[in-house]
Amino acid sequence: MPGYSGFRILTEGLRGNSGWKPAWRKAAPKPSYDVIVVGGGGHGLATAFYLASEHGITNVAVLERGLIGQGNTGRNTTIVRSNYMLPENNNFYEHSLKLWEGLEQSLNYNVMMSQRGVINLFHNEAQKNAALRRGNSMRLNGIDAEILDRDGVKAMCPIVDVDNGRYPVMGGLLQRRGGTARHDAVAWGFAHAADARGVDIVEHCEVTGMIIEGGAIQGVRTTRGEIRAPKVGLAVAGSTSTLTAMAGFDVPIETHLLQAFVSEGLKPLIDCVVTFGAGHFYVSQSDKGGLVFGGGLDGYPSYGQRGTLPTAEHVYSAGVSMIPALGRLRGLRSWAGVMDMTPDGSPYICKTPVQGLYMTAGWCYGGFKATPGSGWCHAWTIAKDAPHRLNAAHTLDRFREGRMLDERGNGPFFWAQ
Amino acid sequence: MLRIPCPHCGARDEVEFIYRGDATVTRPGPDGDVGAFHDYLYLRRNPRGWQVEWWQHNGGCRTFLKVLRHTVTHEVRAVATATETLEVPGA
Numbered sequence: 001m002p003g004y005s006g007f008r009i010l011t012e013g014l015r016g017n018s019g020w021k022p023a024w025r026k027a028a029p030k031p032s033y034d035v036i037v038v039g040g041g042g043h044g045l046a047t048a049f050y051l052a053s054e055h056g057i058t059n060v061a062v063l064e065r066g067l068i069g070q071g072n073t074g075r076n077t078t079i080v081r082s083n084y085m086l087p088e089n090n091n092f093y094e095h096s097l098k099l100w101e102g103l104e105q106s107l108n109y110n111v112m113m114s115q116r117g118v119i120n121l122f123h124n125e126a127q128k129n130a131a132l133r134r135g136n137s138m139r140l141n142g143i144d145a146e147i148l149d150r151d152g153v154k155a156m157c158p159i160v161d162v163d164n165g166r167y168p169v170m171g172g173l174l175q176r177r178g179g180t181a182r183h184d185a186v187a188w189g190f191a192h193a194a195d196a197r198g199v200d201i202v203e204h205c206e207v208t209g210m211i212i213e214g215g216a217i218q219g220v221r222t223t224r225g226e227i228r229a230p231k232v233g234l235a236v237a238g239s240t241s242t243l244t245a246m247a248g249f250d251v252p253i254e255t256h257l258l259q260a261f262v263s264e265g266l267k268p269l270i271d272c273v274v275t276f277g278a279g280h281f282y283v284s285q286s287d288k289g290g291l292v293f294g295g296g297l298d299g300y301p302s303y304g305q306r307g308t309l310p311t312a313e314h315v316y317s318a319g320v321s322m323i324p325a326l327g328r329l330r331g332l333r334s335w336a337g338v339m340d341m342t343p344d345g346s347p348y349i350c351k352t353p354v355q356g357l358y359m360t361a362g363w364c365y366g367g368f369k370a371t372p373g374s375g376w377c378h379a380w381t382i383a384k385d386a387p388h389r390l391n392a393a394h395t396l397d398r399f400r401e402g403r404m405l406d407e408r409g410n411g412p413f414f415w416a417q
Numbered sequence: 418m419l420r421i422p423c424p425h426c427g428a429r430d431e432v433e434f435i436y437r438g439d440a441t442v443t444r445p446g447p448d449g450d451v452g453a454f455h456d457y458l459y460l461r462r463n464p465r466g467w468q469v470e471w472w473q474h475n476g477g478c479r480t481f482l483k484v485l486r487h488t489v490t491h492e493v494r495a496v497a498t499a500t501e502t503l504e505v506p507g508a
Contacts, residue, residue, distance in 0.1 A: 241463035252459040254439070255488070300419075300436040303465045303489045308418050310432045343459050399459045400451070412458055415436055 003108045023109075023188055024068075024195035029202045032228035033061045035382055036220060037235060038207050038243065040064025041073040042183075043360050043367065044235035045190035045201070046375020047382070052197035053106070054376070055383035060199045061229075062191075063222060065206040069187030072237050075305075075337035076368040077260050077294045079273050079284065081118045081178030082143055085134040088393040088405050089346060094143050095390050096373025097177060103372055108196075109189030111181045112287060117272040118178030119148065119157065121322070123167045127277050131173040138175070146174045157274055161324050167278035180273060180284050180292075186371055210247045216355035217247075233358040233382050235374075238303065238338030240361040249353050251361070252399060253340045254414035257298040258365045259307035261315060261334040263326075265289035270323075279318030290332060293319055297339070297365070299415050307336040339365050344398075345417030346405035349377045349391040358382050364417050421484060422496050426477040433476030440469045440483050440503075465489060467505045 012019050035051055037044045040062050051057040080100050082093035104111055122128045135145035149171045154162045162169040191201055202224070209221035211228070219228035234243050244251050266289050275282040280296035295315035298307045312334060320327045342348070342362040347370070349360045360378040363370060377391040387394075398404060399412075410416040419431035439461055445453035462468075465488060472484045485495040485503045497503050 239465075241461070242465055245462075250460040250462060252461065254461050254463050255465075300431075300470070300486075301463065301468065301488050302491065304491055308431065308491075310418065310430075400455045413438070414461070415438075 004110070023192040024201050027061070027200035027202050029061060029063070029205060029222070029224050029227050030200065031226075032219070033200070034059040034229060035231045035233065036060070036227060036229040037062045037233045038220065039235035039237075040068045040191070040201060040203065041071045041235065041237065042186050042190060042371035043237070043363075043374045043378070044233075045187060045194055046371050047233055047235055047360065047378040048199045049107070049190050049194040049197070050376045050379035051383060052194060052199055054379060057383060058198035061227065062194065062199060062201045063205045063207060063220070063227070064201070064203045067203055068191050068201065069184050072337040072339075072367060073187045074184055075260060075335055076183055077282065077284070077292050078180045078183045078286070078368060079118065079178070079282065080113070080181050080369045081175055081273075082369070083118065083120065083134065083138060083145065083173065083175045083178065084407060085137045086405055086407055087137070087141055089407060090138055090141050090143055092373055092377070092390045092394070093370065094141065095376070096370050099372035099376060100181065101177075103189070107189040107193040109185065109192050111185045111189050113179070113181045115177050115179040116284070117156070117174055117176045118275070119153065119172040119174050119272060120275045121153065121160070121169050121172045121277040123170055123277045128170055131171075135173050144175060144177050146176070148172045148174050157270060157272055159270060159323050159325055160274060161322065164321060167321060178273065182287070183368060190375070207243060207246070210243075210354075210357070212247060212354055217357045231356045231358070231382055233360070233378055235360050235378065237340050237361065237363055237367055240340050240359065244352070247352070247354050247357055251348070251396060252343050253362055254301050255303055256300070256339050256341045256415060257302045257304065257307050257336045258294065258339050259298065259311055259315070259334055259336045260292065260294040261312070262286070262332050263291040263293075263329045264332050266291065266329070274322070276318050276322040279314065279321060281315055281318035281322060283319060283323070291326070291329065297341070297415060298336070303338055305336050305338055307334070339363070341414040341417055343412035343414060343417075344404040344406040345408055345410065347374070347394055348396055349374060349381060350387060350395045351381065351385070352396065419491060419493060421472060421493055423474050423477055423482065424496060424498055425480065426474065429474070429477055433474060434472045435475050437471035437473050437481065440471045467494075467507070469503045469505060
C-alpha cells in the first residue's frame, strides 16, 4: 500500500482521486493467531501496531465488537499532556507524549497533533502550592512545566476572566508541549499502520467467552467463531469487568459515565487547552472551530453511554464562570463515554491471574493521552510476558500490597477519582 | 435526570442524592485477613445490568438507602432502607 504524502495528494488530485484505497482491510478472522487483542479502539490498535513494529509479532488479530474508533476513542475531548505528579505516572505519560511527538511519522498518518499548551488554572494559595508541587515533580523528571501568574494567563489566553469576582485567577500551571490531537485520526492511523504490517483488524466480532485450560488462556469465543491464541490482551475500556468476569476474576474497576460537549463552530477564540480550578471544566477549540469541552463524572456506575442534565448544567456553568463570553454560544452536541474507574485513579497495564491474559485498563478519564504509551507498554508486556519499567507499578495487585498510585489523594472511591 | 423514590421523602431528583458504592459487598469481621479486606474494599462485580447500590439522600432525610438500578437503562426499580434486603432480578 503506498504511503500518504503531500506529493501523493498532488498526483491523486491530478488523477481524479481514483487511486485511494481503504486505510485498512476488512479482515475475516483466522482460526488462530500468536496474539489476540480484544478492543479496536486507540489502545487496542496501538497495542497491535507496537507488537508488529517493536517486537516483530505480526500474526495478530484485533477484535472489535462494533466499528473502529466508535467507542471512547471517538468520545473524548482530545487532550494530550503529561502533567502528572507521581513519578510512576509522569514517567509513563511523558513516554506517551514523546511517542505522540513522533506519531505522525511512525504511522504515516496525519493525526493533527497540535502542541498548543495546556494551562491548569489556580485560584487560591492552596491550589497554587499544589500546582507548584506538581510542576516541580514534573521538572525533576525532565518534563516541561511553567508557572504563569495572573498576567501570564491573561497574555496567553485573553478570553479567560482572570478578575472573576468570585474565583479570580491567581495563575496557572502550563505545559507547553501538551495540546490536542484529532481522536478519530488516531484510531484510523493506528489501524492503517497496524494493517500495513500484517495485523488483521476484525470488526463486528464480539468476544463472548474465554477459552482457559489449566489456568492459561487458549483463545476466545466470539460471535464469529472460536479464535485460538496463546496470548490475549484486553483493551476494552468500560467493559473490562465484563471480560474479566468471563475469565473468572473480578478487578478493582467500576464503570462510570463521562460526558463531553461541543459548541457551534467559531472563528479562532481559544488557541490552547484551559482547565478551570474552581469547578470541573476544560476546553479547547477544534480545527473545525467548535469548542470541545467537558467536566467530571456523572457520579454513578453506567454502561449507558449517555449522561444526564445535572452534570451538563455544572459543566456549562463552570465554563461560563471561567469564560463569560461562552454564555453567548450554543451547544451543538453532547455525548458520553464509559470509563473504567479505579480506586486510585491510575491505570492497569499488567499481567492477570490467568497465564497469557494481559490488560490495559482502568484509564479513568485520562485514556486518550495515554493511547500510544498504553499500546507501547501493553505490547511490551505481552511480547516479553513481563512489564516494562514504565508500567511495572501499574498492576492489579498494588492495592493488596499497599502501593497505590493515588495522584489526587482521594481515597479508594471509584467515583471520586 | 434520575428520579429516586426515597421511602422517607418521596420521589426526588438525582441531584439530592450521592452515589456511595456497591451495596452487595460486606465488610469482613475483625478476624478477617488482609485478603478479605482487600476484596471488600477494592474488588467489584461491576455488573452490566441490575445492581444494588448505596445512595445517600443528602438533600433530604440524609439516610443511606439501598437502590436497585440498571446500569444500562438507568431504571430505578426498587428503593429500601439500609437494613432491608433487595433482590437482584435473575440473580
